Amino acid sequence: MNFLIKRDVLAGLMCLMVSALVLWEGQNYTQGTLQSMGPGYLPRVLGLGLAGCGLLIMLSALRSSEALPKLNVRAFCLVTLAILVFAFTLNWLGLFLATFLLVFISSLSEKRLRFRVTGLLALALCGLSYLIFIVGLNMPIRLFPWSF
Amino acid sequence: MDLLSNLALGIETAFTLENLLYCALGVTIGMFIGVIPGIGHLAAISMLLPLTFYVPATTAIVMLAGIYYGAQYGGSTASILLNLPGTPASAVVCLDGYPMAQQGRAGVALMMTTVASFVGSFITVIVLAAFAPPLASFAVAFNSTDYFSMMLLGLVAAAILVQGSPVKGIAAVLLGLILGLVGTDVSTGIQRYAFGLTFLYDGINIVAIAMGIFGVAEVIANVGKVKGVQSAQKITFRSLIPTRQDVKQSIMPMFRGTGIGTGVGILPGTGTSIASFLAYAVEKRISRHPAKFGKGAIEGITAPESANNAAAQSAFIPTLTLGIPGDAVMALMLGALLIHGITPGPNVISDNPSLFWGLVISFLIGNVLLLILNIPLVGLWVRLLKVPYPLLYPSIVLFIAIGVYSINYSHMDIMLVAVFGVLGCLMLLLGFEPAPLLLGYILGPMIEENFRRALMLNQGDMMVFVERPVSAAFIALSVLLLAWSAYSMVKDRRTARMAAGQ
């Protein structure tokens, strides 16, 4: 069991998984020969190469005993969520509301949310991005839910 | 002398009040655009294009070009201070720039990259003035065979970028190559690994990858950590000044970087990223103490920075002398010329000498301006490190998101940043390095496309790659480099074993 959570075992496993995906999907593309490659030739070579690397990395895990470094799971989830929320609300709620959402969600990564400071930060960033992107660069970004 | 009268014409054109003003405006905008992570100069230039409708063609191009090369200066600022690249080309500056900042040498790093940018640009502009037409005819004679062999050399160089485990480094390069497969296959028109998603048909946006695996992953890794060293440091004027040792160690790398950048930049389609990655790899390879790389080696920031600025300037050579744009930004420059009624093409220089020579002189003025503008800003940028991280990181994430959005006005690109942020975290956890992945991604499509095209044009004859002299030279270099790397790896391991045995 301990063997499985070693860093290099997981790294090798990731390579093998990606390689499996590449090779699986690559079956749909004509392969051809080295002289006249089809669209499937390089994917196959790369997939096999990555699988080879994956195996080598797992093999090296036999000797190494490096454990996984710690990941700040809370920050990982919340920052990713903040970007996704921004992506899917920008065209709908407009720049300002989306900015507030992004700032508040990503700030939840901190141990405690300082509501006033975060609000002020969001407000300041709205102003700053308005000045840079809208006034300065004339970018066509929707500002409010009711803008065109 | 012909050149002298041309230069006189250029000086006359560039030193009008209007052109000076627009040049200053362009480089200032570019400088700030470069600093903001994610937002590209392409988006900025296309949005500011309408501003130039009402001024003469030369003035318009002077300003738009200023944004382009100005942005190359700022790109490394965020790389050094925050370990996130302002542009994909400055990703490689993270490798040594960020360690320098952690050692309290952020000011020195920023100062030296500014100087390196200036050296790279200035020399290349002089080369441009003196040799543009012959260089352009060399560039245009470069064919698919040569491109393939050159990119192959780049791929070998990617292996040199690896700092940790070589196998994991190769795996990272392969991952990058695989990401490069996504999208339309140029030779057959088939969509590969797009899973029916139209936003993937043109491939994954490189900025989304760079911002995800460098920027977002870095932010996540830093949140919640007590920031020790750098925020406690006092920022004194002295701490901004490079030592004599720094300057001495940087002179040759800057010249080598400039050479590489100029060479890569004149080839249409190669871009500034390859130049900076290659320059880094060369420095690391020829250095007498390669172990210092990745731990704050000054050559590791000055060489790529010179290279990327040199490449940005020399990209104007094929664009202006032949009318063949190397990338989207250069295509936009030609579009701007068209809007002003000048048809780009091989006759631009002879038909519009004041445009070409005025532009060349404006490059020189613009670079001097950038040098003057950037030095006092170094102190200001360093102060960014004083901003508490809880305030800084939401701002970083926001600017990355808006910046990526501005490239295509596509919210799917922002979503991709999140996806690559997750990948970046996984890579950080599992010990894969992002820089080789990025280089693999940049090179992959070019290698495949040119390899297949060269063989299609030559009835599948593999010998073409060694028959053409340029291509043969690159292949030979790649083989040599590979052999050398293998040799030094074995040697290192032997010395390490001997050291361990004692």
Added chain:
Amino acid sequence: MIKMTNLPATSSFMACALTLSLSLPAMAADFRGPVRIVVPFAPGGTSDILARYIAPELSDAIGQPVIVENKAGAGGNIGADFVAKATPNGHTLLLSDLTALLAAPSVLTNISYDIEMDLAPVTMVSYSPYVMGASNAHGFESFDAFIDYSLENPLGISVATSGVGANNHITTARLMQELGVEWNVIAYRGGSDATRAVVSGESDMLLNGTTATLPFALNHQMTPLAVTGEERLTELPDVPTFRELGMPGELDGTYQGILVTAGSPPEIVERLHEELGRIINTEAMTARIAEQGGIARVSGSPEALGEWMSEQKTELAAFISDAGIAQ
């Protein structure tokens, strides 16, 4: 100047509410709020330049800001899809190379809109003929010499295209069919890469727009062999048209046109057609279009463009599947 601030947006929102309550029928063809012209290609290309020429004029005509927005990707289909799914109020226009969009359903998979059902025609803008340019490497001096060589050497001539399924790829395939020749068709990454290949002699010939080819032809870095369109080009008076050479009229160049979201109010579409037609036909605009190798060409009515599009689409679909261009 096109500028987007929240102030006009909110005030126009209020103005819009006012006009709605006051006089609905009389103001029906008025624009409420900014109009955007979506260009589905990267900035700097033909469609983009046309949009940027037209935007300020249209803005003057309708009294609302007009914004040009580049939404590049998937050969123009991402931008087209965006307009197809926009609110059908006639305020979101698409300015694009029409042949590219009409060929898309036959060339690409997963096109998630129907150009005839989801987009409505407004007007054609311009037509740009193609120049057939040969590399100097073989020293061909005429169209006939080129064809004779091609007939004698099957696959001996490589023809550069801007990409699989691109306009000039389709035209190349048409020529091969018409002439009974067999060329080695090589796809490049875009038109300028293809041009570079022919100038350097890596490929032997390409068909491309006049702006891209003329400078090289006039500088003797490429030999112009023939041009598409009804008339010879004034810049190349000695180069024959394909029609003169006995080829059918289908060997066209590129057509730029303006479409709008389907279901937009007919009176708005009519107004757009009127204003755009007037703008494009002004002497200044015609001259600007000519500067970049095009010929201004306004449709008689939106319906006329619609008919032309559906004819083209059917014909392209038949030809593309016949010639095996799609994968």
